[in-house]
Amino acid sequence: MDQVEGYKGDKMMKIGILTSGGDAPGMNAAIRAITRCALTSGMEVFGIMDGYKGLVDGDIHKLERGSVSDTMFRGGTILGSARLPEFVEVDVRKKAIAKLKKHGIKALVVIGGDGTYRGALELTRMGINCVALPGTIDNDITATDYTIGFDTALNTVVQAVDKLRDTSSSHHRCSIVEVMGNHCGDLALYSAISCGAEIVITPETGYNEKKILERLQYLELTKKKRHSTVILTEKIIVASELANKISAATDFSGRATVLGHIQRGGSPTPFDRILATKMGDKAVELLKDGLGGQCVCSVDGKMVGVPIEEALAMPKKSRQALYDMFERLV
Numbered sequence: 001m002d003q004v005e006g007y008k009g010d011k012m013m014k015i016g017i018l019t020s021g022g023d024a025p026g027m028n029a030a031i032r033a034i035t036r037c038a039l040t041s042g043m044e045v046f047g048i049m050d051g052y053k054g055l056v057d058g059d060i061h062k063l064e065r066g067s068v069s070d071t072m073f074r075g076g077t078i079l080g081s082a083r084l085p086e087f088v089e090v091d092v093r094k095k096a097i098a099k100l101k102k103h104g105i106k107a108l109v110v111i112g113g114d115g116t117y118r119g120a121l122e123l124t125r126m127g128i129n130c131v132a133l134p135g136t137i138d139n140d141i142t143a144t145d146y147t148i149g150f151d152t153a154l155n156t157v158v159q160a161v162d163k164l165r166d167t168s169s170s171h172h173r174c175s176i177v178e179v180m181g182n183h184c185g186d187l188a189l190y191s192a193i194s195c196g197a198e199i200v201i202t203p204e205t206g207y208n209e210k211k212i213l214e215r216l217q218y219l220e221l222t223k224k225k226r227h228s229t230v231i232l233t234e235k236i237i238v239a240s241e242l243a244n245k246i247s248a249a250t251d252f253s254g255r256a257t258v259l260g261h262i263q264r265g266g267s268p269t270p271f272d273r274i275l276a277t278k279m280g281d282k283a284v285e286l287l288k289d290g291l292g293g294q295c296v297c298s299v300d301g302k303m304v305g306v307p308i309e310e311a312l313a314m315p316k317k318s319r320q321a322l323y324d325m326f327e328r329l330v
Helices: 027-040 051-057 090-103 114-125 150-171 186-195 209-221 239-249 260-264 270-288 308-313 320-329
Strands: 014-019 044-048 060-063 107-112 129-134 173-179 199-201 228-233 253-258 294-299 302-307
Touching (some): 014 027, 014 051, 014 090, 027 044, 027 107, 027 270, 044 051, 051 090, 060 090, 107 270, 114 129, 129 270, 150 173, 150 186, 150 228, 150 253, 150 260, 150 270, 173 239, 186 228, 199 209, 209 228, 228 239, 239 253, 270 294, 270 302, 294 308, 302 308
Parallel strands (some): 014 044, 107 129, 129 294, 173 228, 173 253, 199 228
Antiparallel strands (some): 294 302
16 A cells, blocks of 8 residues: 555654454553554554444544553453444445544554454545554464464463363363364464374364274274364364264263363463564554555564555465474374
8 A cells, every 4th residue: 555645754643543353362562552652753642442333433532651551461452342344334434534533533553353454444545544453363364474362362272271181181081172263273273283182173174074083093092092182173063063973983082172262361471462562563653654554464573564455365374384294293
C-alpha cells in the first residue's frame, strides 16, 4: 500500500488501538508498547473497546502512559474484544469512520487474526490509515514467523499434556488431547514434538483412522508401550469419538481431553511479551512514515512491514520437514 497522503510527519497525529476476534496472551504488551511509543512520539492515543463493535458504537477513550501500567503480564486484552460480522458492510464501516472523525483519529493499530486484517484493509481503502498486528494463538498468519500468543498457548498445552502423561502411564491409557488451531496445525504439531506424543492429527496430516489404530496397536504390542498420547487439532474429529474407537480396537483405555479456552488464558511468556513489544514499536514507526494497509511481521527475527493484501494472499507455510522429523522420533 502506498503512503497515505497527509499522514507522514504528522507529529500530533491521533491514533486508535483495538483488539478484535479471539484474545491472545501478549495483546496487552502490544497495547502498552503502542501507547507509550506513540505518546513518546508526540501522538495522542485512544483505546477502542470491544474491537470493531466498539468502534461502530463509539466506545472510545483516551489513553495515557498510566493507562497501560501493570498490564504487560496480564493475559487477555484490557480493551476487550468482540466479533462483528456486519463490519463487511460498507455502511457499517462508514459509521465507524464517522466515530473516528468525531475524535479526530486519523490512524488505527488493530491487533487480531485474518478477519481483523481484512477489516483494517477495508478501512485503509476508505481513507483511515491502518496497521495490523498478528494477535492469535493459532499462528495462522503466514507472513510472520510467529503470532502474538502462540508461544504462550504452546506452553499451556505442553504443561497440560505433561500432567496427563503421568496419569495415563499409571492406567494404561491413550490420551487424546484436542487443541485449538482452527485450520492451522502448528499448535498441535509443535506441542506433539515438545511432549513426545506418539500421534499428531492436523489439517495438514489429514485423518486416517486405520493408520492411527494400527500405529497404536504396534506401539502397544511390539514396543510394549503402557501409555500413548495423541494430539488432535480441533474440528477434525470429535475427541471423545476417537477415544471410544481406540478403546474398542486396542487394549489402551482411550480418554479425551479438550483443552478449550484455557489455551487462550494465562500470563504471556517472555517470548510473547518481547514479540508484542517489538511489533507495537514497529507499528508506531510505520504510522509515523504514513504507511497504510500494512501488517507488522517477524521475519527471521526482524520486524518488517508487509502489505495486508499481500499477507492475506500468502499460501500456508509448509511444515513438512517438522512432520517428517516427528515421524522419525516416534
